[in-house]
Amino acid sequence: MSLSAQFAKRMSRMKASEIRELLKLLDQPGMLSFAGGIPDPALFPAEAFAEAFQDALSPGRQARSLQYSVSEGYLPLREWIADHMATLGVTCGPEQVLITSGSQQALDYLGKLFLSPNDTALVGWPTYLGAIAAFNAYEPRFDQLRIGDNQPPVSYAIAAEVAGGRVKFAYLSPDFANPTGETLTQAERLAVLDVAEALNCAVIEDAAYQALRYEGEPVAPILALEQARKGGDLEACRTIYCGTFSKTLSPGLRVGWVVAASPVIAQLVLMKQAADLHSATLNQIATHQVAAALYESHTATLRAVYGRRRDAMLRALEQHMPAGVSWVRPEGGMFVWLTLPTGQDGAALLQRALAQEQVAFVPGQAFFADGSGANTLRLSFSNSSETQIAEGVARLGRILSEPQ
Numbered sequence: 394m395s396l397s398a399q400f401a402k403r404m405s406r407m408k409a410s411e412i413r414e415l416l417k418l419l420d421q422p423g424m425l426s427f428a429g430g431i432p433d434p435a436l437f438p439a440e441a442f443a444e445a446f447q448d449a450l451s452p453g454r455q456a457r458s459l460q461y462s463v464s465e466g467y468l469p470l471r472e473w474i475a476d477h478m479a480t481l482g483v484t485c486g487p488e489q490v491l492i493t494s495g496s497q498q499a500l501d502y503l504g505k506l507f508l509s510p511n512d513t514a515l516v517g518w519p520t521y522l523g524a525i526a527a528f529n530a531y532e533p534r535f536d537q538l539r540i541g542d543n544q545p546p547v548s549y550a551i552a553a554e555v556a557g558g559r560v561k562f563a564y565l566s567p568d569f570a571n572p573t574g575e576t577l578t579q580a581e582r583l584a585v586l587d588v589a590e591a592l593n594c595a596v597i598e599d600a601a602y603q604a605l606r607y608e609g610e611p612v613a614p615i616l617a618l619e620q621a622r623k624g625g626d627l628e629a630c631r632t633i634y635c636g637t638f639s640k641t642l643s644p645g646l647r648v649g650w651v652v653a654a655s656p657v658i659a660q661l662v663l664m665k666q667a668a669d670l671h672s673a674t675l676n677q678i679a680t681h682q683v684a685a686a687l688y689e690s691h692t693a694t695l696r697a698v699y700g701r702r703r704d705a706m707l708r709a710l711e712q713h714m715p716a717g718v719s720w721v722r723p724e725g726g727m728f729v730w731l732t733l734p735t736g737q738d739g740a741a742l743l744q745r746a747l748a749q750e751q752v753a754f755v756p757g758q759a760f761f762a763d764g765s766g767a768n769t770l771r772l773s774f775s776n777s778s779e780t781q782i783a784e785g786v787a788r789l790g791r792i793l794s795e796p797q
């Protein structure tokens with residue numbers, strides 16, 4: 394019996410990636426992987442979490458930690474997040490914060506909130522693959538958000554209308570984006586706001602890597618810039634900020650957050666009630682305790698260690714890449730983005746890299762909603778030692794120096 398004829402139309406857009414299949418080979422001995430954009434587990438604040446879970450499960454607290462809780466999220470954690478947002482220049486109250494199960498859930502909910510079939514989502518070419526996947530379920534059309542090329546906003550609106558919908562939001566990750574590692578200047582962030590104002594659409598600001606800056610001065614979040622423009626009134630803002638503890642404390646606990654104007658939060662709360670009632674109470678309580686105790690010192694440690702790894706990767710690329718290969722120098726985050734000479738193919742290169750040199754990365758094409766970008770690669774430096782980075786990039790250099 395097959396039920397495939399009964400699957401909803403939206404499922405035709407949700408495909409398993411061939412790359413994921415290839416990357417199953419990563420467990421082989423001797424493999425060096427720059428593929429997963431994941432934190433180094435050796436850097437998890439595991440002892441602090443062990444203590445926090447122990448405390449939360451102590452006789453006086455377990456009735457609360459193991460119980461259902463409100464969909465908005467654990468209030469002390471929302472208060473901590475409101476204070477944290479203040480350090481970034483955003484003034485909000487806990488009622489403007491929703492706890493989500495990772496920021497991935499926020500992306501799914503925002504797709505559900507805004508996108509009817511054929512509506513347009515403006516995204517970068519390339520952009521975070523998980524955002525394309527989350528939005529895809531709502532059958533949108535994607536258009537390329539071009540920042541700084543002075544394209545008149547009305548051209549986005551016209552194209553959206555021709556496709557039978559409207560531009561609903563621009564999605565972007567302004568700090569050390571996945572996959573490019575690029576950071577938008579303040580002027581570019583303001584330009585995105587101008588486009589969104591002209592189109593009367595939302596801005597989804599994905600701040601997953603915001604805390605991981607290794608050089609240069611922080612740039613204010615888009616939400617902070619907009620709030621300043623609107624005289625401090627968050628309720629007047631169209632920017633929806635998605636944060637997460639995944640890159641700083643632990644991705645496995647699945648704790649993220651959204652900051653937005655109350656009507657948006659209210660809609661997202663309805664979705665959360667319908668989808669999973671609330672994020673795990675125990676995880677929220679433990680995350681609050683750990684964040685309150687060591688968020689600042691722990692992120693400083695991460696910045697020091699990951700910053701050295703970034704430096705090691707940039708040094709190794711200088712040393713080993715053949716002429717014609719270029720890359721972005723990220724000021725933070727977890728990724729270096731490579732562009733190969735036109736005509737070279739990242740997926741074919743991955744097959745050879747796995748078989749001949751036992752080194753892995755993610756071919757860049759999957760990050761392009763229009764299927765372009767075949768000659769690009771994403772390398773992650775977060776989960777390899779400096780020695781592994783030097784060796785892995787040397788291996789990659791050998792493959793790239795072979796006649797194609």
Ligand code: PMP
Binds near residue numbers: 637
């Ligand atoms: N946004 C970006 C840009 C990411 O890279 C990731 C994780 N790779 C996420 C969101 C989702 O992270 P999480 O759900 O763990 O918060």
